[in-house]
Amino acid sequence: KNEVEQSPQNLTAQEGEFITINCSYSVGISALHWLQQHPGGGIVSLFMLSSGKKKHGRLIATINIQEKHSSLHITASHPRDSAVYICAVRRGLSGSARQLTFGSGTQLTVLP
């Protein structure tokens, strides 16, 4: 079983829909990252969370440390949101625990 599991693997939505992408992890972590990979391949860091909730524009990320679960929400989705969304966790602050472990990603397609 992978340490970081994302669901769904693929998601197709109509423009304007509210979207939720889930990430579950099986280890203790110091931080969780949400990344966005554009169709051209570039990767952008969206959020870093260690607790609670963060919001940037139409993007909202939440994390529940006790349940080892995080969600990425997109409100009023738009075709330009189409991308692969990747969850990654960092287990600790020193040594090999500082490395990121990545989920396999969620391919989001938003149709006009």
Next chain:
Amino acid sequence: NAGVTQTPKFQVLKTGQSMTLQCAQDMNHEYMSWYRQDPGMGLRLIHYSVGAGITDQGEVPNGYNVSRSTTEDFPLRLLSAAPSQTSVYFCASRAIGTLEEFSNQPQHFGDGTRLSIL
């Protein structure tokens, strides 16, 4: 600032050939890393460096060498390319700061190198 710059963007090699993927960052980041991305497997860490002169192995280091002679550059070398090394390679960097700050430093990625080994 250019951020993280990877070259080349595309490369085709024959089995047994060697090549170096270049990665440079202009943000004075101590931490740099190389990942490979394969379908259905997510990003996997190949090698990383926490500063000039210091490198260490990641999850999938076999077949790859790295060096870190300067803070800015972190080249990845394939000594004898194999078809299993066909992948998309990403270089990333971040500041380290204090141990407590490390978790809150954003990771900056290059645009990737698409490598095919025939």
